[in-house]
Each structure stands twice: as structure tokens, then as C-alpha cells.
Amino acid sequence: MALRVRDAVRGVWREAAKFGAIGALAFVVDNGGYNLLVFGLPGGAEGGVMRADPVPASVVATSAAALFSWAGNRYWTYRHRHRENMTQELTLFLFVNAVGVAITAGTVFASRHLLGLESMASDNAARVFGWVLATLFRFVTYRRYVFVAP
Numbered sequence: 001m002a003l004r005v006r007d008a009v010r011g012v013w014r015e016a017a018k019f020g021a022i023g024a025l026a027f028v029v030d031n032g033g034y035n036l037l038v039f040g041l042p043g044g045a046e047g048g049v050m051r052a053d054p055v056p057a058s059v060v061a062t063s064a065a066a067l068f069s070w071a072g073n074r075y076w077t078y079r080h081r082h083r084e085n086m087t088q089e090l091t092l093f094l095f096v097n098a099v100g101v102a103i104t105a106g107t108v109f110a111s112r113h114l115l116g117l118e119s120m121a122s123d124n125a126a127r128v129f130g131w132v133l134a135t136l137f138r139f140v141t142y143r144r145y146v147f148v149a150p
Contacts, residue, residue, distance in 0.1 A: 015077060015078075015143070016139070018073075018076060018077040019073065019077050019139055019142070022068075022069055022072035022073055022076065022077055023069065023135055025068065025072065026065040026066070026068050026069040026072070027065070027131060029061070029064055029065040029068050030061050030062050030064070030065035030104075030127075030131070031061070031124065031127060031131075032061075033060070033061035033064055033065070034057055034058055034061035034062075034123075034127065035048075035120070035124075036048055037049060037050040037057040037060060037061060038050055038051055038054050038057045038123070039051070039120055054108060054112060054123060055105050055108055055109055055112070058101075058104060058105045058108045058127065059101055059105055062097075062100070062101045062104050062105070063097075063101060066093075066094075066097040066100070066101070069097070069138075070090065070093050070094075070097075073142065073147065074089070074093075074147070077147075078142070078147035080149075081147045081148060081149050082147050083147070083148065089146060089147070092145055092146045093142075093146050096137075096138060096141045096142065096145070096146060097138070099134075099137065100134035100135075100137060100138050101134075103130050103133050103134040103137065104127060104130035104131055104134050105130070106130065107126040107127065107129050107130030107133070108123060108126050108127060108130065110126065111123065111125070111126035112126075
């Protein structure tokens with residue numbers, strides 16, 4: 001019994017480490033994309049192409065990161081657990097990530113519109129907070145509903 005528990009804990013830690021690696025790369029895609037869209041290239045005076053639309057920019061950046069995350073999690077983290085019906089799996093994944101997008105965009109909305117903060121630092125702090133909440137939500141739901149053992 002103790003060996004089964006230990007093996008299960010090891011399995012979850014390995015899974016969490018892979019999930020974390022994919023998440024870290026998706027974080028770079030998400031935040032790098034957001035900062036490029038809203039603030040432009042470093043040193044650029046004009047800002048990004050979506051400088052006046054930070055909430056939609058958050059949705060675009062997080063959506064791109066979600067697609068990257070699906071591929072990484074499906075083919076690496078949960079390669080032994082993914083569904084044979086890819087359409088059903090992708091639909092569930094996209095639903096879970098739509099909730100994650102709403103969580104991340106919601107923190108930017110709250111920072112900008114409820115707290116009145118408009119700096120790069122406050123946007124990024126709000127996004128990191130949203131990212132943490134969304135990541136916890138995703139890990140639990142991926143394991144339980146999206147990538148299930150065959």
C-alpha cells in the first residue's frame with residue numbers, strides 16, 4: 001500500500017513538473033505576446049498595435065499560449081493519458097482554457113478599470129496573479145476532465 005501511494009505521488013510530481021515546463025514556455029508566449037501587442041518592441045516610443053486595447057490583447061496572447069499548451073500537454077505531459085477522440089479532448093481543453101483566459105483577462109480588467117492602474121508593471125502584476133489562478137484551475141481540470149486515462 002505504501003509503495004502504491006509513493007508511486008502515485010511520484011507520478012503526480014513528474015506530471016506536475018512536465019505541466020510546469022510547458023506552462024513556463026506558455027507563460028513566455030503569453031506575456032511576451034501581450035507586451036509586444038500592448039507596449040511594442042523595447043525602446044519603441046509608439047507602443048504596440050493593440051496599445052489601446054489591453055484586455056483584447058490579453059485574450060489574443062493567452063489564446064496563442066493555450067494552443068501551444070495543448071500541443072505540449074497532449075504530446076508530452078499527458079501522452080499516456082490523452083483521449084483517442086481528439087475533437088472531444090480539444091473541445092474540453094478549449095473550454096477549460098476559455099475559463100483560464102477569462103481569469104487572466106479579468107485580473108487585467110480589474111487592475112485597469114477597478115483599480116485605475118495603467119502601467120506596464122501593474123498590467124504584468126495583474127497578469128501574473130491571473131496566470132497563477134488560471135494555472136491552478138487548469139492543472140486540476142486537465143487531470144480530471146481533459147486528459148483522462150484510456
